[in-house]
Amino acid sequence: MTQYVVLSAILFTIGCVGVLTRRNAIVVFMCVELMLNACNLAFVAFAKQHGNLDGQVAAFFVMVVAAAEVVVGLAIIMTIFRTRRSASVDDASLLKY
């Protein structure tokens, strides 16, 4: 069971580095999704380890929240892109102008 948790840690780390290095807001978002998925893997692995389903329910809730987050986040990216013609996180350094 350790190998699943190690894989989850590796995926989480990769997602973390991606959020720090990538500039395109959509790719940053994908890396956040990668981190959420890595956490889900740990949840499901520990559910099997401990023999109860609470971990799977937690993973299910993470998925629901991730879906809501993606919907709102992509809408915000679309709005920023419409006003600035750019999806780069560096360009959106000022909130209003």
Add this chain to the structure above:
Amino acid sequence: MTFWILAPVMVAAALGILFVRKAVHAALLLAVVMTSLAVLYAVLEAPFLFAVQIIVYTGAILMLFLFVLMLVGVDASDSVVETIRGQRVLAALGGLLLGALLVVALSQVSLGTAVGLESANEGGNIQQLANILFSRYVFAFEATSALLITAAIGAMVLAHRERLTPKEGQAALAARRMRDYAETGKHPGPLPAPGVYARHNAVDTPALLPDGTASELSVNRVLAARGTVRSAPALADDIDEVRKQLGVDPTEMPERSGKSSAPATTTEDVK
């Protein structure tokens, strides 16, 4: 066994997300990671999450990502310029440290033998999940319904754009076109369709004007910007190429006007 096949694939795809230039490729690599995760869920005795992972993540969320990428522009790739000096090196260093810390710490822990979900999944995984979800976690479940409806309304409000000017009607449009024609000489009719007077009717083939030149207006400007518009003389080369592949001598064909040998072969074909 499944794990050891999928884990390298997942790590390679996740690393690919860090290094590919184009956002579309990152989305496809993320799809690889998510589908592999779904298989791992199936291995870990979570059939419900296996289905949800494929339907919600690869089906809905990634499609949403690709949809937004289409709106933003598929060709939009990252800039290579660093805004903060040394940010990438520091981020990679920090990531390596975090990864090493997590992996070393996890390898120190002995988890013991897994209990397994045979008893917890008794009577079906979905039934047991529903039992927990609608008893112990029922308030969290209700809260997610509020979250989902808030997210849907929020997305609609954010994506909605208020119309600032009244919509132009047919009469106003016709009047504007005629005014443009009178003032600038812009043709009031529709744009020419691609390939109408050319040999092909593909969208990337410009229409030929009566004087034989290609009409730039007839091709989509996206294709023109990408430089994939075909030129009329090159099309004639295509035809020669196809005839060569068919084993027909291009000079023998009668339809090609402008060839010196054309009239002579026409009479032979008639016989």
